[in-house]
Amino acid sequence: MTNTASILVLLFLAVTFIQSGYDKITDWNGNVSWLKGHFSQTPLKNQVPAALLMVLVLEVFAGIFSLVGIIQLLVNGERTFGFYGAVLSAVTLILLLLGQRLAKDYDGARTIAIYFIPAVLAVYWLN
Secondary structure (H helix, E strand, O other), rough: OOOOEEEEEHHHHHHHHHHHHHHHHHOOOOOOOOOOHOOOOOOOOOOOHHHHHHHHHHHHHHHHHHHHHHHHHHHOOOOOOHHHHHHHHHHHHHHHHHHHHHHHEEEEEEEHHHHHHHHHHHHHHHH
């Protein structure tokens, strides 16, 4: 089987971002409430709902593109959707990292950096 590593990393990204998007949709108010406190001392304090919506949209597209990318790799060996999914995943993680750094949540930022590694690997492999 070819593209095994790419498929596994895309599956990781799809699960990560589809689940995260689902969580934001099903508990929107809880997420907004928690994030307002988390960002209360940052320049994002008045933009939490808009920022969360932007992250939600990016996560959903990253997850869906990653999932479609897996199918595309399996069916015809094409890498287009997987590449877009990996790039959107990396961009989303950079925005999340920026938020964590602004909030001075360095443990949260470290966790995001761990997720960034497979996203960049996928971008490299699928380019």
